[in-house]
Amino acid sequence: MIELNDVSEFELYVGKSLGVSDWLEVTQDIITSFANTTGDDQWIHVDVERARRESPGGKTIAHGYLLLSFIPVLNRGIYVIHGRRRALNYGLNKVRFLSQVHAGDRVRLNQAIKSVEPGKGGVLVTYTSTLEVEGSERPAVIAEPMTLFQAA
Numbered sequence: 371m372i373e374l375n376d377v378s379e380f381e382l383y384v385g386k387s388l389g390v391s392d393w394l395e396v397t398q399d400i401i402t403s404f405a406n407t408t409g410d411d412q413w414i415h416v417d418v419e420r421a422r423r424e425s426p427g428g429k430t431i432a433h434g435y436l437l438l439s440f441i442p443v444l445n446r447g448i449y450v451i452h453g454r455r456r457a458l459n460y461g462l463n464k465v466r467f468l469s470q471v472h473a474g475d476r477v478r479l480n481q482a483i484k485s486v487e488p489g490k491g492g493v494l495v496t497y498t499s500t501l502e503v504e505g506s507e508r509p510a511v512i513a514e515p516m517t518l519f520q521a522a
Contacts, residue, residue: 374449377454462516497516
């Protein structure tokens with residue numbers, strides 16, 4: 371895990387990977403809970419028996435937005451930053467869902483820094499976040515989330 375003393379140290383990692391997280395298993399319980407929370411209960415996510423019969427791969431698949439929501443969780447295992455007052459989700463430049471994640475698959479985050487720029491009373495960091503699927507050459511998600519960090 372990388373430890374940064376303050377937000378200015380993000381500059382050292384522009385164009386570089388911060389690291390890779392541990393693996394996270396995407397269980398059917400997680401998928402079902404997300405479906406219940408969001409109301410997206412399409413059968414491809416929640417009907418295990420139908421998915422076994424009709425879906426390629428024979429399993430339910432995780433929601434794209436569920437996979438996107440793993441980025442902050444997995445990011446916590448890659449770096450920690452000291453000397454900041456707060457971090458605010460600033461948005462996303464780009465998101466692509468490239469492959470399916472089935473119930474029982476494991477994913478991990480490869481986090482890189484795309485850019486660091488001053489803005490809005492802090493430092494705006496844009497990442498290149500790649501959500502990898504264990505055993506697959508193709509990632510599930512590539513996104514460019516942005517976080518606004520305000521120094522302590």
